[in-house]
Amino acid sequence: MRSETFASRIGPVLTIVxxxxxxxxxxxxxxxxxxxxxxxxxxxxxSTTMEFIAKTLSQPKPIVPAPHQVAQNVFENTxxxxxxxxxxxxxxxxxxxxxxLAGFAFGTLLGVLIAVGIVHVKALDxxxxxxxxxxxxxxxxxxxxxxxxxxxxINVTGLIPKALISTYLSFFPVAVGMVxxxxxxxxxxxxxxxxxxxxxxxxxxxxxxxxxxxxxxTSMKVAVxxxxxxxxVAELPTGAAAGIGSKLLAGSYYSQTIDMWAxxxxxxxxxxxxxxxxxxxxxxxxxxxxxxPA
Amino acid sequence: MTYLLRSWxxxxxxxxxxxxxxxxxxxxxxxxxxxxxxxTAGVLLLIAVGALACFMRISRAARALILFVTAHTAAWLLIxxxxxxxxxxxxxxxxxxxxxxxxxxxCISELAEIRPSSRQTMMALRLLIPAxxxxxxxxxxxxxxxxxGVPFILLPPPSxxxxxxxxxxxxxxxxxxQTVFKAVLFGYVVGCAAGFAVAILADRISFLRxxxxxxxxxxxxxxxxxxxxxxxxxxxxxxxxxxxxxxxMTFFPMLVNTVAGLSASGSMERDLMRSYASGYWQTLVxxxxxxxxxxxxxxxxxxSxxxxxxxxVAEFFGTPIxxxxxxxxxxxxxxxxxxxxxxxxxxxxxxSVFYGVVALVELATTFWxxxxxxx
Numbered sequence: 271m272r273s274e275t276f277a278s279r280i281g282p283v284l285t286i287v288x289x290x291x292x293x294x295x296x297x298x299x300x301x302x303x304x305x306x307x308x309x310x311x312x313x314x315x316x317s318t319t320m321e322f323i324a325k326t327l328s329q330p331k332p333i334v335p336a337p338h339q340v341a342q343n344v345f346e347n348t349x350x351x352x353x354x355x356x357x358x359x360x361x362x363x364x365x366x367x368x369x370x371l372a373g374f375a376f377g378t379l380l381g382v383l384i385a386v387g388i389v390h391v392k393a394l395d396x397x398x399x400x401x402x403x404x405x406x407x408x409x410x411x412x413x414x415x416x417x418x419x420x421x422x423x424i425n426v427t428g429l430i431p432k433a434l435i436s437t438y439l440s441f442f443p444v445a446v447g448m449v450x451x452x453x454x455x456x457x458x459x460x461x462x463x464x465x466x467x468x469x470x471x472x473x474x475x476x477x478x479x480x481x482x483x484x485x486x487x488t489s490m491k492v493a494v495x496x497x498x499x500x501x502x503v504a505e506l507p508t509g510a511a512a513g514i515g516s517k518l519l520a521g522s523y524y525s526q527t528i529d530m531w532a533x534x535x536x537x538x539x540x541x542x543x544x545x546x547x548x549x550x551x552x553x554x555x556x557x558x559x560x561x562x563p564a
Numbered sequence: 565m566t567y568l569l570r571s572w573x574x575x576x577x578x579x580x581x582x583x584x585x586x587x588x589x590x591x592x593x594x595x596x597x598x599x600x601x602x603x604t605a606g607v608l609l610l611i612a613v614g615a616l617a618c619f620m621r622i623s624r625a626a627r628a629l630i631l632f633v634t635a636h637t638a639a640w641l642l643i644x645x646x647x648x649x650x651x652x653x654x655x656x657x658x659x660x661x662x663x664x665x666x667x668x669x670x671c672i673s674e675l676a677e678i679r680p681s682s683r684q685t686m687m688a689l690r691l692l693i694p695a696x697x698x699x700x701x702x703x704x705x706x707x708x709x710x711x712x713g714v715p716f717i718l719l720p721p722p723s724x725x726x727x728x729x730x731x732x733x734x735x736x737x738x739x740x741x742q743t744v745f746k747a748v749l750f751g752y753v754v755g756c757a758a759g760f761a762v763a764i765l766a767d768r769i770s771f772l773r774x775x776x777x778x779x780x781x782x783x784x785x786x787x788x789x790x791x792x793x794x795x796x797x798x799x800x801x802x803x804x805x806x807x808x809x810x811x812x813m814t815f816f817p818m819l820v821n822t823v824a825g826l827s828a829s830g831s832m833e834r835d836l837m838r839s840y841a842s843g844y845w846q847t848l849v850x851x852x853x854x855x856x857x858x859x860x861x862x863x864x865x866x867x868s869x870x871x872x873x874x875x876x877v878a879e880f881f882g883t884p885i886x887x888x889x890x891x892x893x894x895x896x897x898x899x900x901x902x903x904x905x906x907x908x909x910x911x912x913x914x915x916s917v918f919y920g921v922v923a924l925v926e927l928a929t930t931f932w933x934x935x936x937x938x939x
Binding site: 285286287333393395406408411413420424499506514519525527533537538542545 | 675693701717782785787791794876877882893908912
């Protein structure tokens with residue numbers, strides 16, 4: 271029974287993925303064909319259809335790289351290169367990851383602090399909350415390059431400027447989620463704490479904080495993904511420096527499409543890993559707190 | 565019965581006032597146009613009156629009004645006296661700014677405690693409190709950047725940014741036309757419509773739903789913004805490539821939210837529709853889409869921000885010589901920081917208006933929903 275539900279869940283996903291790959295191949299052939307035809311005409315080469323298709327899928331700088339080219343590039347740059355090498359994806363991912371994690375940590379801390387302030391200080395609730403929401407309608411990602419360049423002008427470089435962008439992007443989901451979480455205890459539970467003569471401090475640690483844990487982890491999943499986006503975009507203006515974002519930019523400058531796609535895949539893998547780790551953390555906390563799986 | 569109220573903001577403000585009095589003058593001694601004695605006395609007096617008002621047992625509204633007037637007039641005088649003296653402020657100046665800020669804080673606290681009877685006053689208060697908070701962010705920003713002489717390149721004062729906005733309206737308008745009216749709106753409409761259409765399709769074909777939904781959820785966690793350089797390579801430098809990025813970015817939130825929303829109607833209601841012998845489309849249009857409205861509007865709100873970000877970031881990878889992202893990246897290269905901030909202010913305004921319009925449309929179309937009916 272269980273394996274059957276598993277199969278019925280995984281089957282459609284695999285089918286869709288397979289369809290996407292087939293479409294991808296078709297698109298690669300179709301989009302790369304004009305350039306290849308041009309190349310063949312100039313080189314006076316006549317090839318059969320199969321040969322032609324094979325050639326469209328193995329161009330060095332294709333418009334649409336074929337899946338296997340990207341996979342090969344990712345594999346080579348991940349496993350076959352020295353980790354310290356400038357071309358290693360592991361190296362670039364590590365650079366991005368470090369600023370993502372720093373920004374995520376600060377962002378989570380800031381978000382929790384703001385939430386605690388909002389829940390306990392009425393003036394903050396009324397005055398700050400609208401601005402927190404408004405802060406996210408600002409396309410803040412757009413100023414990421416400016417923050418990096420300006421901070422570089424006063425000799426603050428490296429991790430901190432990128433982490434700042436990540437912080438800005440990741441504090442919001444945590445703050446909003448935690449405000450909801452810290453307010454999630456029912457009146458009846460708060461009343462119980464009052465009958466125990468619990469202080470504000472005790473109510474906070476023994477009731478509000480445990481109640482907010484599921485909210486915290488849900489918003490942390492969003493926050494870690496946002497943090498990664500922030501780190502990648504913040505790397506765009508740093509030019510030659512390392513990181514997935516700069517790899518994307520370099521790829522776009524030199525039309526190295528395969529490298530670009532590989533960087534994109536690396537970023538996606540990073541996102542999946544980060545979100546999964548937060549998810550596992552959530553499950554561990556749930557278990558420690560005695561939540562039964564639904 | 566005590567005749568005085570307790571207020572730590574008031575006490576500290578008084579204390580700061582005394583300290584400032586000891587450490588006069590407000591500006592460094594070699595400042596070109598020092599504060600007039602009357603101005604300094606006026607500021608000190610205003611703050612003292614405001615601080616004392618914190619302790620008075622008068623009506624809350626009166627206290628808030630006194631605080632509002634004194635705190636803001638004092639701040640106005642302090643900032644006004646700064647012109648021509650940038651970077652010459654002494655400790656006493658900052659003490660007074662801090663004191664008037666505390667009064668502003670007290671004002672917000674008082675306003676937050678007011679329980680008005682009429683709905684209009686309630687609404688006005690809900691707008692006024694955040695507005696005062698925002699004003700204080702600007703006041704502190706202006707006072708600190710100009711008072712301490714923060715390098716212009718690091719953080720220009722708001723007044724300089726405003727001057728820049730006013731003096732370069734044509735450039736800003738051209739950028740907005742290129743980025744917002746061409747790329748963002750087109751991409752937003754197409755992306756949301758496509759996401760919605762695919763969601764309906766996925767709802768009709770359960771196989772597609774089971775396959776697409778996990779992928780859609782996965783995609784919403786990925787840094788999709790990274791496709792920007794690829795899109796620029798495919799669709800060229802003009803607005804079409806930016807619209808393509810916006811489409812890709814807005815598609816998945818719409819898809820995931822609509823699919824979730826379509827399952828939001830209860831089984832009882834669906835059974836009722838069945839007992840009316842209504843078909844799939846009738847159930848969809850009359851029951852399930854209205855029930856999904858909140859989810860769909862949620863996606864529209866998320867997308868309004870994403871669309872603007874997508875278009876601006878995509879412009880970093882190559883554009884014609886107009887557009888908000890282009891302007892930001894080139895003016896930064898020329899270290900015209902005030903122009904960048906002007907562009908950001910415009911982007912912020914547009915983002916908020918965009919969001920606000922979606923929120924208003926939501927209120928107008930889902931007024932019947934329990935979460936919007938209020939008490």
